[in-house]
Amino acid sequence: MRVTLSSILVDDQDKALAFYTDVLGFVKKHDVPMGDEHRWITVVSPEDPDGVELVLEPDGHPAAKPFKSALVDDGIPFNSFAVADVNAEYERLSKLGVVFTQPPLEMGPVITAVLDDTCGNLIQIAQYQG
Template sequence: MKIYLASIFVDDQNKALRFYTDVLGFVKKTEVPLGGGALWLTVVSPDNPGGAELLLEPAGHPAVGPYREALVNDGIPLTQFAVDDVHAEFKRLSELGVRFTQEPMEMGPVTTAVFDDTCGNLIQIVHHA
């Protein structure tokens, strides 16, 4: 068994696509109209285009708002992305205007940082030494 797809709820799919591709560096893999303006919209890592996909899912379900708000209020990231160097990625993203809620923090062999994805979520970047 392997992970095929993970979802992240977003307020605006077009805005999310721009952020996740233009800022974070993912590439669009799938865009299928679902009706009512919604899309089956996925992105992947350019280093692994056949790997796990991230679904930029519309946040329209009534449970999504309170769930995401509770996570953000408690500073809990919705998901995590692996990077080669948290400090370098922090610097690169900060220079692009990304707002971090947690600067790089080393915890033994793990370094993390947390940013706001502008789409209603906190995202953690992580590197295991």
């Protein structure tokens, strides 16, 4: 058994696709219409194009927005992405206008930073040391 898909709830699929590809650097894998309003959109890491796909899932379910708001209010990231160098990614993304709620912070065997994905989520980037 292995993970093939992971979802993130987004408030605007077009905005999410632009942020996750143009800013974070993921690559669009699927973009399929699903009715009049939504699409099946997945992005992948350019480092692993056949790896886990991140689904940019519409947050239209009544429970989605309160759930997302509660996590953001408590400063809890919804997902975590591994990066080779958190400090370098922090600098690169900050120059692109990405807002961080937590700058790079060393926490034992990891360095983390937390960013706002502009679609209602906090995302952690993490560098594993050792």
